Structures are given as C-alpha cells and as structure tokens.
Amino acid sequence: MNKAENINTGSKVGFVSLGCPKALVDSERILTKLRSEGYEIAAEYAGSDVVIVNTCGFIDSAKEESFSAIKEAMNENGKVIVTGCLGVDEGAVREVAPDVLAVTGPQQYEQVVSEVHKAAPQPHEPYVHLVPPAGLKLTPRHFAYVKISEGCNHRCKFCIIPSLRGDLVSRPIRAVLREAEKLVEAGTSELMIISQDTSAYGLDLKHQTETWKDRDIRAHMTDLADALGDLDVWVRLHYVYPYPHVDDVIPLMAEGKILPYLDIPFQHASPKVLRAMRRPANEAKVLERIKKWRSICPEIVIRSTFIVGFPGETEEDFNYLLNWLQEAQLDRVGCFKYEAVEGAVANELPDPVPEDLKQDRWNRFMAVSQKISADKLKKRIGMEMAVLIDSVDDNGSAIGRTYADAPEIDGQVHLSGAEGLSVGDMVMAHIDDADDYDLHATVVHDEEDEWDW
Ligand code: SF4
Secondary structure (H helix, E strand, C coil), rough: CCCCCCCCCCEEEEEECCCCHHHHHHHHHHHHHHHHHCCEEEECCCCCEEEEEEEECCHHHHHHHHHHHHHHHHHHHHCEEEEEHHHHHHHHHHCCCCCCCCCCCCCHHHHHHHHHHHHHHCCCCCCHHHHCCCCCCCCCCCEEEEEEEEECCHHHHHHHHCHHHHCCCCCCCCHHHHHHHHHCCCCCCCCEEEEEHHHCCCHHHCEEEEEECCEEECCCCCHHHHHHHCCCCCCCCCCCCHHHHHHHHHHHHHCCCCCEECCCCCCCCCCHHHHHHHCCCCCCCCCHHHHHHHHCCCCEEEEEEEEEEECCCCCHHHHHHHHHHHCCCCEEEEEEEEECCCHHHHCCCCCCHHHHHHHHHHHHHHHHHHHHHHHHCCCCCCCCCEEEEECCCCCCEEEEEEECCCCCCCCCCCECCCCCCCCCEEEEEEEEEEEEEEEEEEEECCCCCCCCC
C-alpha cells in the first residue's frame, strides 16, 4: 500500500494506487479530497475502515495485477471500493470479487468519495488546514505530475483509452498554472506535464484565452510551456505528438525556459504500420524535424516508446523501423511487444505476428537502442551537469537525474561525494563514467544560482 502519515483520529481509508502517472494523479485527487474532509489515510489494510483500489486495465498483465490487488484487499480488509480503468468493466471486477462495495471508473472522484462516505462516516470536523496547499502527492515532494487534460480524440487501433476515458477534456489554463505554482511553493523542483495527448491541449476549449498574472494566455501547449517556464523549475513535457506547433516549444527549450526534453510516443516508423495503427500526426516528416529541432536546441533529448509485432508488421516494416531509429538517434527508448487488449480494434486485424518473432524483433530493437544510448552517454563523460537528487544513502552516495532523465522511466546518475545532500537538492556533478543507460558522477558543488545543462 502507498504509505501516508497519520494525522488525526478520523475514519481511516486505505489506498492502493496502480497504473500509469495519469492514474497516480487521479489517486492524488481522491486522497486530497478525503484528507480535506478529515479522513485519515492508513498505511495498512488492518484498521482501515475501507480500502480504495485504483486499478489499471490497459493490458492483460496490468489487469492481472489489479485483480490480485483487489483480491488481496478483500482478503485483508473486506471493505473495498474499486476505481480506475478496470472499473469500466464492473462485471469482470465482480467476477473475481463479487462483494466489493462499489465499482467506479476513471476520474469518477466524486463517486469514489461518496462511496467512502457510505462505508466510513465522514469525520465531523474537516481538517482542511491539515491538507498541504498543493494537495496530497504520492510522488516525492521534489517532483510532481501535473495532469492538463483527460481523454483523447484519437482512435489508435491498439488503444482502449478513449473508450475508458472519453474524448479530450482540457483543464482551464489558470487551474493548471495555479496547481503548478502551488506545487513550486510547496518545494517541487520538477513538474512533469502529462495527459493522453499534450500537444492537443486546449483544442476542446477552442484555445480560449484567460488572464494570468496580468497577461493573456491561451489554453495551448505553447502558452502553457511558456508560462510554466516562468516558475523557474524543471518543466518536462510528456506524451507530445509531433504536430507542427510542437516546433514552437523548441525555442523555449533553447532559451532554458523548459527542459530540452520531449517525450514523443512514436510507436513505429513504417508509414504502413502507422496507418494500420491509425496514429495521429504520422504524415509529418519526422526525421527532418528532429534534425531541425537539434539545430535549434542541440541539448534536446528525445524519449519515445515503440510497439513491435503489430498485426501485419512485415520484416520490411521492421527493418524500416530499425533504420529509422538508427537515423533518428533517439536518446531514450522503450519498446513493447504488441499485446492484444480486450476491446481494442486491432484485435480484429489480420496477420498476427507469432510470439517468437515478436520476441526476436524486440531483442533486435533493444540491441540497437541500447547501443545508441551507450554511445550518447559516453559523450557525456567529462561534462559537468546539474543533477537533481532522488535518494541518498548513509555512505556518501546518492542517486539523481539530469535534465535528460524523467523519474521512473529513464536512466539515473549514481553520485559519489554526496555527503550532506538531501533528496530534492540540485548539485553540479562531474560525469566520470557511463554505462548503457546510467551515468556515474562525482558531486562538484551545490548549484544554487543557475541550472545549466
Ligand atoms: S493518442 Fe492513441 S494511444 Fe494515445 S490515448 Fe489517444 S488513442 Fe490512445
């Protein structure tokens, strides 16, 4: 279970949060609401008046994890509310755990909270003042995810997110900026901007203009990035599709306003496979644009994910992908073997790729991306880079990240000479060595004035 400190003697709610950063943000919202009402968040099943399980239903392995978390919560406690992506299929949840108190879908914060009210009486005195102004965060205080929209207008054939979460609904830009500002005031030094499709932010709001700090600002990714850049912390953009206006945020990276880091889930490179996947923005001449981005901002780091073994992917398509990757020289890359997801349109596609061939392609893909990563990291040896500290131990060692690495998904910096440092500190470090995915470095000095990548 996620641990949270106990503050008062109100009803106790246990919480299990599974799934992606977007689900984590949902969990944070529910927890913030419950704490503001005076509920205590318990670290153990025993003694909790009710347990909430926020589930992930994206792929079969995630579903399995969610089902076993529900079963465990039922065995250990017996009063369980299920929410999140798996909650859209109440029948499946009730098949494994018929007696759960309630089943709600993703973003149904109010329903979850009202089910908690039924299961465990709301404390009389709301301890509003005990809730930190930035809300409750399940991530360490020095970094935080900021969700800017829900849902997605695309219909990629392998994805069931739109049927789980609906079409794009963007948060008003002032609400996003206010949340970001509160997080920074509370000590956060790195903001991860997340959504299903960050570049589509504000489309549903017709990019309406609001006033923020005496200036007009549109609900649009470029304006958002610009305004977040004024907060003077690391701002990292995730899940960006290569629409033409993405070009406009590259100068902001070159100026140092936001991190020169772009997470673009390309998923494939072969035009035929991309069409079969029905991916957005696949017509763009991406390689040329990446070259242009690098000429404007040479430090830019591009992260992406790919799927190999999509139905109909031929050896020719796969080789196209490998050559493309060689040319694109992406810095950070994740790869998944295609997995049928219940309810996805892609399940109906002909020519499934056999499992052993998927594995073979995955191995070949990873060998290429590993070599690119190792070569790129080797070039960092001898540099001095700003490192944000994620953890420290008693032996003068610490683990941190440079601007090139997002928490939990990218590489790390293993630091020596870190005596006296604390989590969340920003230091300059000399890069001594590199392996395939990580750097090894020695602390040079505290970086107080400027972050220099
Ligand atoms: S862009 Fe495609 S993969 Fe991403 S959430 Fe939308 S439909 Fe799913």
